[in-house]
Amino acid sequence: MYERSLEEYRRACKFLPGGVNSPARAFSSVKENPLFIKKAEGSKVYDIDDNEYIDFIGSWGPMLFGHGQEEVVTAVEEQLEKGTSFGAPTIIETEMAQEIVKLVPSIDRVRMVNSGTEATMSALRLARGYTGRDKVIKFTGNYHGHGDSFLIKAGSGPATLGLPDSPGVPGDLAKLTISVPYNNKEYVEKVFTEQGDEIAAVIIEPVAANMGVVPPKDDFLKFLREITAANNSLLIFDEVITGFRLAPGGAQEYYDTEPDLTCLGKIIGGGLPVGAYGGKQEVMDEVAPVGPVYQAGTLSGNPLAMAAGYQMMKLVQKEGIYEELAEKAGQLVEGLNEIQAEVELPLNINQVGSLVSLYFTDQEVIDYETASTADTDLYADYFQGMLQKGIYLAPSQFEAMFISLAHSEEEIQNTIKAAAEVLKELEQTI
Ligand code: HOZ
Helix, strand or coil: CCHHHHHHHHHHHCCCHHHCCCHHHCCHHHCCCCCCEEEEEECEEEECCCCEEEECCHHHCCCCCCECCHHHHHHHHHHHHHCCCCCCCCHHHHHHHHHHHHHCCCCCEEEEECCHHHHHHHHHHHHHHHHCCCEEEEECCCCCCCCHHHCCCCCHHHHHCCCCCCCCCCHHHHCCEEEECCCCHHHHHHHHHHHHHHEEEEEECCCECCCCCECCCCCHHHHHHHHHHHCCCEEEEECCCCCCCCCCCHHHHHCCCCCCEEEEEHHHHCCCCCEEEEECHHHHCCECCCCCECCCCCCCCCHHHHHHHHHHHHHCCCCCHHHHHHHHHHHHHHHHHHHHHHCCCCCEEEEECCEEEEECCCCCCCCHHHHCCCCHHHHHHHHHHHHHCCEECCCCCCCCEECCCCCCHHHHHHHHHHHHHHHHHHHHHC
């Protein structure tokens, strides 16, 4: 079924570390070899063995409207004719920025970069430059890309591979990152009481989506807003996943809490490499060339990425799309809940908007500690069973399911049916 993918994987391993360009793509934790994808369309991906799958990875988030969205493809094609990169200002950068500023109220000025990692690294440098402080609070199991200051108790690939702290991160730098349990106010308060005047920023995924999906507790984000303001620290929302996924204004609109800085990526590029960070003018004016905090990039604001992103910014303003996304995800979750009631398996489901996680644990998942109680072997079996039935899930218990507008009701029902069969088979094995 996956012969050609296996062949290509073996060849890739001779030239690429682990055969992949990002560890999250390796299927090691689900005891499989990665599929090599040849094309994608709407809600589907197709591998080089000609297998067709309903795709719930969606390129790890950007494909809010499914693959090959018409306006996005046309805009990229048109831009290709004109040139792929100039290393000079273009009008489309301003237009894109203007849309972001319009949609995300906490952003007055935005700087385009090339990835979510670059956005978070740059936002932290800016927070350090602006406050004149060095320490940062992050949350255990949150993943902010692979910048040195963030590979401390990180979720996503590091959690999947059991490498939450990476060698190569200088110990002296790692000491400046204080890792705190997600959703734990007392812990945050304690850190601020002891070291408040040294904290440049608190960075958070406002909905954690790199240890599976974990919503913030009731007023946790508002609490962070208050405690950072009281201590003259900045609040950074890493909205690389949640930006334009939960609402046009992201998680900050969804939870009505404004950060000082916001990091974006994924959806704002419609599948092209892009990232961005932005915030209030007073803070963003510290960035070069206006201010002294240096950050730059040859391909920043790349015209192809901006052309795609601009169309995405227009599309997310269509009436009713977020309701439709949540409804689709709700149908999936309703189906999974029904299965959960029927099978004797430790299962827990989290959903926020179009982000869903099925955890193999009987504990409510509220942070990394509870997420870690999930049985990753059971997830691996579930993943393999679903794959055989044509459902392409993230190859890790600690990643989200991304529902898109391209998923039809029939595909959602087929996914539920497949999950029921796989989970009932799994029940027999434990
Ligand atoms: N943030 C994504 C995983 N949660 C990125 C995928 C990758 O690291 O390749």
